[in-house]
Amino acid sequence: MANLNTRKIEELKSVFKGEILLPSDAAYESARKIWNAMIDKHPAVIARCVTTADVVRGVNFARDNGLLLAVRGGGHNIAGNAMCDDGIVIDLSQMKATSVDPDRRRVTVEGGATLADLDAATQVYGLATPLGINSTTGVAGLTLGGGFGWLSRKFGMTVDNLESAEVVIATGEVVRASATENPDLFWALRGGGGNFGVVTRFEFRLHPVGPDVLSGLIVYPISEAKSVLQQYREFTAKAPEELSVWTILRQAPPLPFLPESVHGKEIIALALIYAGDPKQGEPLIEPLRKLGTPLGEHVGVQPYVAWQRAFDPLLTFGARNYWKSHNFSILKDGLFDVVIEYINKLPSPQTEIFFGAIGCATTWPAPDATAYAHRDALFVMNVHCRWEDLADDKRCIAWARDYFNASTPFASGGVYVNFLTADEGDRVRSAYGPNYDRLALVKRTYDPDNLFRMNQNIKPS
Numbered sequence: 083m084a085n086l087n088t089r090k091i092e093e094l095k096s097v098f099k100g101e102i103l104l105p106s107d108a109a110y111e112s113a114r115k116i117w118n119a120m121i122d123k124h125p126a127v128i129a130r131c132v133t134t135a136d137v138v139r140g141v142n143f144a145r146d147n148g149l150l151l152a153v154r155g156g157g158h159n160i161a162g163n164a165m166c167d168d169g170i171v172i173d174l175s176q177m178k179a180t181s182v183d184p185d186r187r188r189v190t191v192e193g194g195a196t197l198a199d200l201d202a203a204t205q206v207y208g209l210a211t212p213l214g215i216n217s218t219t220g221v222a223g224l225t226l227g228g229g230f231g232w233l234s235r236k237f238g239m240t241v242d243n244l245e246s247a248e249v250v251i252a253t254g255e256v257v258r259a260s261a262t263e264n265p266d267l268f269w270a271l272r273g274g275g276g277n278f279g280v281v282t283r284f285e286f287r288l289h290p291v292g293p294d295v296l297s298g299l300i301v302y303p304i305s306e307a308k309s310v311l312q313q314y315r316e317f318t319a320k321a322p323e324e325l326s327v328w329t330i331l332r333q334a335p336p337l338p339f340l341p342e343s344v345h346g347k348e349i350i351a352l353a354l355i356y357a358g359d360p361k362q363g364e365p366l367i368e369p370l371r372k373l374g375t376p377l378g379e380h381v382g383v384q385p386y387v388a389w390q391r392a393f394d395p396l397l398t399f400g401a402r403n404y405w406k407s408h409n410f411s412i413l414k415d416g417l418f419d420v421v422i423e424y425i426n427k428l429p430s431p432q433t434e435i436f437f438g439a440i441g442c443a444t445t446w447p448a449p450d451a452t453a454y455a456h457r458d459a460l461f462v463m464n465v466h467c468r469w470e471d472l473a474d475d476k477r478c479i480a481w482a483r484d485y486f487n488a489s490t491p492f493a494s495g496g497v498y499v500n501f502l503t504a505d506e507g508d509r510v511r512s513a514y515g516p517n518y519d520r521l522a523l524v525k526r527t528y529d530p531d532n533l534f535r536m537n538q539n540i541k542p543s
């Protein structure tokens with residue numbers, strides 16, 4: 083740890099409005115924990131900011147003292163870059179304020195808000211912007227990587243709905259980024275990750291959604307998985323943009339609508355939402371009930387915010403996690419064989435493979451319209467390998483890597499930056515794709531010394 087002494091810490095504390103947590107503080111242990119329990123880092127300082135001015139103080143402190151700097155939004159990122167060893171963490175978890183302008187259909191949200199915070203604020207007015215599928219995820223990290231979820235086929239990636247941002251850059255200046263203010267920075271923020279500064283405020287466009295939506299799960303036995311996947315592929319290709327259907331293959335959790343004999347058995351689940359009038363959605367989802375012999379279903383009209391939380395119980399904080407991800411522009415039969423082979427030898431009861439169906443509005447912008455480049459991706463596959471016991475690390479990670487290698491021949495080559503683990507430095511260029519070189523130029527303008535490097539890093543050109 084360079085040049086850090088008690089006097090400097092005391093100086094920072096004397097001007098800081100939030101909390102400065104040191105390893106000797108009671109709150110330090112919980113503050114250094116993030117979603118993935120594999121991450122066990124010990125920062126020298128956790129600066130829990132409550133204002134943009136606090137963020138400026140934290141950035142200046144890191145730069146002036148030569149400290150490694152990490153930025154924590156929702157703390158969800160699998161790679162664990164929200165924490166660092168020995169350096170300073172700019173922790174935005176207390177900065178969650180939202181403000182909705184229903185007439186202009188805009189929301190502003192602070193950089194530490196979760197998807198739950200944002201949805202709760204906008205759904206009061208029956209409005210929403212596309213976000214992810216787990217409500218405890220941070221808006222900041224999700225947005226900066228691109229962001230996709232149940233509404234993306236209709237309204238695009240999260241970044242396609244970003245109007246402006248307030249950013250603390252490496253010099254400590256507070257700048258605005260939008261189509262007309264620092265447009266190079268605005269372009270880079272929309273998919274370039276946390277490389278360019280700390281975003282203290284995002285402004286998004288909103289769309290009418292719900293507040294009640296037709297959504298839920300239809301579950302089939304794994305013995306029917308290949309045929310279900312083949313029919314799913316045909317169905318998704320023709321589905322309207324309001325209808326999103328994702329597939330999840332795993333062992334069945336003890337869901338009340340499934341017979342007990344199915345609990346713990348391998349299944350394939352279709353997770354669906356119709357982001358329009360539920361009456362129009364009903365006949366459209368009917369074919370999904372006839373892809374085989376369903377084991378059970380739980381589909382109905384429910385609040386959009388409830389559906390946004392539906393997967394939270396399976397994806398709680400504190401388990402050990404290792405992920406592998408591929409983008410696909412087509413799902414081939416050979417891939418289905420590989421998926422089913424690996425689902426039949428899962429390394430842990432919580433592990434799952436899911437295919438998120440995007441497409442429609444996510445494909446409409448040109449690949450260089452935003453830093454997020456993967457406009458050809460129609461499916462994002464993620465292997466959520468998840469377990470509790472440290473003793474299982476080697477076995478679980480090996481399973482995930484083996485499955486990943488076996489599925490690689492069917493993938494498009496691109497990968498979603500937000501799903502990269504810590505050990506995938508070799509895939510960072512694939513994650514930024516053809517936009518990498520332009521991102522490196524913007525990085526040179528805003529962060530030439532690479533102060534913001536605890537991320538899937540873009541080296542200044």
Ligand SMILES: Cc1cc2nc3c(=O)[nH]c(=O)nc-3n(C[C@H](O)[C@H](O)[C@H](O)COP(=O)(O)OP(=O)(O)OC[C@H]3O[C@@H](n4cnc5c(N)ncnc54)[C@H](O)[C@@H]3O)c2cc1C
Nearest residue numbers: 155156157158159163193214215220222223224230276281
């Ligand atoms: C259970 C789960 C489900 C998920 N589902 C989806 C999904 O449906 N769709 C999807 O698109 N993604 C999804 N993700 C991935 C998610 O988008 C990334 O993990 C994202 O990085 C999380 O953001 P965060 O703010 O919570 O993370 P953090 O770990 O806090 O931050 C991740 C990185 O983002 C940067 N960062 C964070 N906050 C700021 C800020 N305010 N300013 C500048 N940089 C910042 C930093 O570089 C940091 O290292 C999911 C993740 C999990 C764990």
